[in-house]
Amino acid sequence: MPLHVRRLPRALPEGGQIVRFVIVGGFNTAVFSACYLPLHRALPYFAAYTVGFLAGMTCSFFLNTYFTYRTRPTWRKFLLFPLTQVTNYAAQSVGLVVLVTWCGVNSKVAPLAAALPALPFTFLVARRMLLPGRGSGHAPPPRPRDPA
Secondary structure (H helix, E strand, C coil): CCCCCCCCCCCHHHHHHHHHHHHHHHHHHHHHHHHHHHHHCCCEEEEEEEEHHHHHHHHHHHHHHHHHHCCCCCCCHHHHCCCCCCCCHHHHHHHHHHHHHCCCCCCHHHHHHHHHHHHHHHHHHHHHHHHCCCCCCCCCCCCCCCCC
């Protein structure tokens, strides 16, 4: 009797991945808030922020590997994933300075507006880290065919 191995579905076209990436970002924000707000009552704000940030980023990693890019998580990917947050921070910071300093946008609204143009950069970095063979000069190993 053949052993059946559960395989992940094939990767989505890039447009579907972007939509799923945005959905995961919304969920990541919800996880952060669900951790940060209650912990803020018991801990100093920065400690609560750090725990919420780490919880959100961990959820984001697993949701992006399974849901967005439909690949398997590895320790290497998990350890590289925080670089997506660095990319997001850098792109959002540039947008924030441009909007507030050069465009005169209110500094309370500017971070939300700066987040939108940062999404493509964050998406591309996450995609490169989480999908095997993306931009590394070699293709992923071929998938085995179903015997059926």
